[in-house]
Amino acid sequence: MPDYISALDLFTIGIGPSSSHTVGPMRAALLFAEAVKANGQLPHTTHIEVKLFGSLGATGPGHGTSNAIVAGLSGITPEECNPDDVLTAWDSAVKARKWFVLNHEITFSESNFSYQPLIRLPKHSNGLRFTAYSASNEKLLEQTYYSVGGGFVEADHELYRPERPDVPFHFESAVELLEICAREGKSIAELAYINEAFIHGELALEIKLDAIWATMQHSIEKGLATRGVLPGYLAVTRRAADMAEQLANSEDEVSNEWLQAYAIAVNEQNAAGQRIVTAPTNGAAGIIPAVGYYALKYKNIDSKKISHDYLLTAAAIGSLYKRNASISGAEAGCQGEVGSACSMAAAGLAAILGGSSEQIENAAEIAMEHNLGLTCDPVGGFVQMPCIERNAIAAGTAVSAVRLAMLGDGSHKISLDTVIETMRQTGLDMSSKYKETSLGGLAVNVVEC
Numbered sequence: 001m002p003d004y005i006s007a008l009d010l011f012t013i014g015i016g017p018s019s020s021h022t023v024g025p026m027r028a029a030l031l032f033a034e035a036v037k038a039n040g041q042l043p044h045t046t047h048i049e050v051k052l053f054g055s056l057g058a059t060g061p062g063h064g065t066s067n068a069i070v071a072g073l074s075g076i077t078p079e080e081c082n083p084d085d086v087l088t089a090w091d092s093a094v095k096a097r098k099w100f101v102l103n104h105e106i107t108f109s110e111s112n113f114s115y116q117p118l119i120r121l122p123k124h125s126n127g128l129r130f131t132a133y134s135a136s137n138e139k140l141l142e143q144t145y146y147s148v149g150g151g152f153v154e155a156d157h158e159l160y161r162p163e164r165p166d167v168p169f170h171f172e173s174a175v176e177l178l179e180i181c182a183r184e185g186k187s188i189a190e191l192a193y194i195n196e197a198f199i200h201g202e203l204a205l206e207i208k209l210d211a212i213w214a215t216m217q218h219s220i221e222k223g224l225a226t227r228g229v230l231p232g233y234l235a236v237t238r239r240a241a242d243m244a245e246q247l248a249n250s251e252d253e254v255s256n257e258w259l260q261a262y263a264i265a266v267n268e269q270n271a272a273g274q275r276i277v278t279a280p281t282n283g284a285a286g287i288i289p290a291v292g293y294y295a296l297k298y299k300n301i302d303s304k305k306i307s308h309d310y311l312l313t314a315a316a317i318g319s320l321y322k323r324n325a326s327i328s329g330a331e332a333g334c335q336g337e338v339g340s341a342c343s344m345a346a347a348g349l350a351a352i353l354g355g356s357s358e359q360i361e362n363a364a365e366i367a368m369e370h371n372l373g374l375t376c377d378p379v380g381g382f383v384q385m386p387c388i389e390r391n392a393i394a395a396g397t398a399v400s401a402v403r404l405a406m407l408g409d410g411s412h413k414i415s416l417d418t419v420i421e422t423m424r425q426t427g428l429d430m431s432s433k434y435k436e437t438s439l440g441g442l443a444v445n446v447v448e449c
């Protein structure tokens, strides 16, 4: 039986700007550093070469990959790092011409990193290869990793993963999920809670869900209060704070505009490399927090219900995307990132507004159906345009999908499973130009100035 994909896998506290190009590579770099140490080769290592393949080679610099790898080699984790330390890691290493792998000093040069955008490793388009060398240039250890989206990492060699117990309610499709809900007389959130508590323990689960929701809220509030220009030569001006000021002074009904401001606030924080929750990726990190915050502010839903029923329902649906299609922009285009997040948010909102399991499934289906085919074409390789605004639009789509679903009784022709499979097939058919390589779409039609 395949492992259960937990809410705590899909929602991780980390840093921007990208789960696949920042968080995943940072974790891979730390895994490699630990492997060198475990093999007893750390004292003999004088330098490390890093090769970035495919999408990582194409858009890695704009996504902060180099900073993330250098930080990861030193032993820093996305969960516990100071985001500002990561933002300066590459420049610090280049300037000092040395760096630390865990606590061991090595020489460092820009030429130790090479970018191979046109080479796609067979397993995944986000490939990283690390090679540790001795002073005599002897190869001490070489390992290849893959950042497969949402901060998840795989490798050519077997990675140690703590064994996960079989959960009480295992499901691999929306049909199975709805069948279990009907049989057990429980909601999706109740089933998910039982599964999650079985894996993590109730206390740890409670603490982590609350921390995830608190971090989501903080990223909204910080984003709404921060002005300035985002990193990178595009010099994109932050606008969430200006939006908030205008909306606070408006006499019109502006809940939808606030919803969009919340999403933009998070994605601006993400683009600035700050603390956010990967949900289920960083590029799409604004949608689930924004819809949750909207429910808090405009639907009188309390925080406990959001940190539990909303997030757990969203994650149960997200696990279907991760298992049966992809949440990686490099694999499925933006439908895999923003589409999945939009669908997850719709499911979560329908749940906390009192929707039945069928209405929840319907809301998730509607939300993804109208994201099918969405390409990934970040301008300049930065997770900014179209990503930031796209989260705002998708947050609105999620709310609209819930309104439509709640006006029906949950019966509908196209199932969520069908839409997920369609997304998978569409992702396979999609040209690699539109899968986080910045080689097509807006990325080649926006004039750099």
Ligand code: SF4
Binding pocket: 283, 284, 329, 333, 334, 335, 337, 338, 375, 376, 377, 378, 383, 384, 386, 387, 390, 436
């Ligand atoms: S366009 Fe979509 S998939 Fe691509 S980086 Fe932006 S948010 Fe992620």
